[in-house]
Amino acid sequence: MRMKFRALDMTMAGMFVALMAIGANIATIAPFLHVGGVPITLQTFFAILAGAILGSRLGSIAMIVYMLVGLVGVPVFADFYGGLSIIIRPTFGFIISYILIAFIIGKMVEKNKSLATFIIASLIGMVVNYLFGTNWMYYAYKLWAAAPEGFTYKMAWLWMLPPLPKDLILAVLAGMMAHRLEKSVLSKGQFKHLKRIS
Template sequence: MKLTVKDMVLCALFAALISIGALGSIPLPGGIPFSIQPLLAMLAGAVLGSKRGAISMTLYMFMGVVGLPVFSNGAGGFGYILAPSFGYIIGFIFCAYVTGLIVEKSRANNSKVGMVIAPFAGLMVDYIIGVPYLYMIFNLVMGKAIDVNTALVYGFYPFILLDLLKAALVVVVIFGLLPRLERQGILA
């Protein structure tokens, strides 16, 4: 995939947006903060498409790993890969990709059902990556034995209802904003 200057600007914009979304994170027990970042990862995929959405989230992850303070509460650095929440950051890449891929295919087939399902599927991918990563970090790295239910208590139950509302908001964007952005030539 060859990126145009416009593609690069849009990817950088979403990387910046998700970085800003991390600044307002609210720490919770278990090391997983509440933030608007899942919303932004789903939006990246829905608005930019699968590949550019994934690129923007990869750029965000890379910026944090190299030391820029773009993770929750201004954290950054290579050591952050051992944080319980890093699995969700990896998940943002796949969340954006899956959301974007389903939106692309649904729009090509004029499937409204697919466009509704897209952000919910992307969100679930983030959880499918994030919760096991949290479990692994607690058990293997931090030496704090937790069971699967405790991992869900730390990384799923407190977030799922609000994250489902965020996914519903992305559906509104898909139907309301995407056609306008395409008509204005902002998205290809």
């Protein structure tokens, strides 16, 4: 089916592209946002919100645009990085996962708009982010990147433990926030169109 976009759709998608860029570099902008030396990023949080608020199609399109903007050289990735060379970086899988997150969460909340569904969908999105991104990172180090000495699959997952509590909390908050917006704002007026692009 052909997708028709209004100015509002493009504005909302563009807003999430900007939020992803901010979320990628929030710890650079505010250096105090480090816990145990691990920077706090909000990319997964905003990717979850994109799917939950914009729906599967527009949300995933917003994440695709974010990725393409970075690939053409605009510094929207972590550490204000941009350019095609990001493709060979071990962390590129996390960027791809944002598209999957938005699509999967969008599909789930389009079918059921209960608070429980929003929260469960958000947590599933976080799991997708970890599974896809961590496995991509592991195989990237094994196949083409310079892996640290003694690098193992277990080590790759151990690296993901420090941000895990933060991501769990933010995933639940994202689900709750999106559900609240759905009930108070998105179900009214012109916003009702967002999740029914055909």
